[in-house]
Amino acid sequence: MTATITTDTTPDTATDGPLVSGILIPMLPVADLARSASFYGALMGLELRREFVQDGQVTGLALGRGDIGWGLNLRLRSTLAAPADLRGEHPVVWKAEDYEALAAFRDHAAELGSDPVMFEHDDAVLVRVVDPDDIDVYVAVPKRAWTSFQGYTLEPSGYRATHSTALTAS
Template sequence: MAFIDPPGATAGAGARDLQRIVQVTIPVSDLARSAAWYRDLLDLRYVREFSDHTGVTGCGLVDWQARYLLALRLRSTTAGGADLRGEHPVILEAADRAAAERVQTRATGLGIPSTAGTHVDGSWIEFLDPDGIALRIVHSAAGPRGFLGVCFSAEGGAELYDAPRLRLPAPRSAHPAGDRARPVTAPSPASC
């Protein structure tokens, strides 16, 4: 996804200590089936395996050129049986529309259906993995420069809002003197 400087930030104003997400981990019900699905769709290389006395419980697939690793964990071995069905925990950015369409063409050749659309963050193509977890690929991602909230209605529609509803403590500093965590007092309505 295209990253956008927060309001008031200037390009190049000091280096960030952290540069990118290196790995995303997804809980799956069938490790071999899901590893093959992600490997084939994203043209990844199978490079890691994690096991215990019961057998292989996780694995990793990598794109060395794009520099990211996708880890899979056998859901039955995770605390609480983690389940991300119906979510899209992984969003990758394609270089451009043509690149996204090449992935979609590869998916079609593998018999993997897709959906596509456009929303405020850009255009996207989405694929459901064998567990019903969505993998989204965005292109022409611009996104809004400020805060954006999205409220999904029971009828399936979405309404946008521009002020946070979640109450967060004020940012803390590494310097305790004078650091007072104050809650953000934005309203938190139960519905759109």
């Protein structure tokens, strides 16, 4: 797949407040901690780093590695106060450093039998796999900076860029 790289010349958006550089530890609700830990361990090379116990039951795990600077928490869905069902959603989009790394991830996921799908969006080239809880796992290489607004509408064929002014703006 050949990606089209676009250059957005809009100035960077300035905001007040602390600068956040990325995701350190996202948390996903899962049905089976061991099964999900095994899946993410194999897919992303993560290792068990923490275990959280409440009233004698393991309710969460943290996966990571010392050399990558980020991790992933898994929380037992049945222990959450409210339903936390992210099936069919992509709560985290992981970043690959370049197209070569993205292709390597796709090949690795295929070797694991995860049926990766590579596709292109306005913002990124992505690889999608589905975890044991039917949560979409996206790994991407951005195509352009997020320096201007773009609205999308879900249509039968997927999301389509549709508006340049926020509907939520008052």
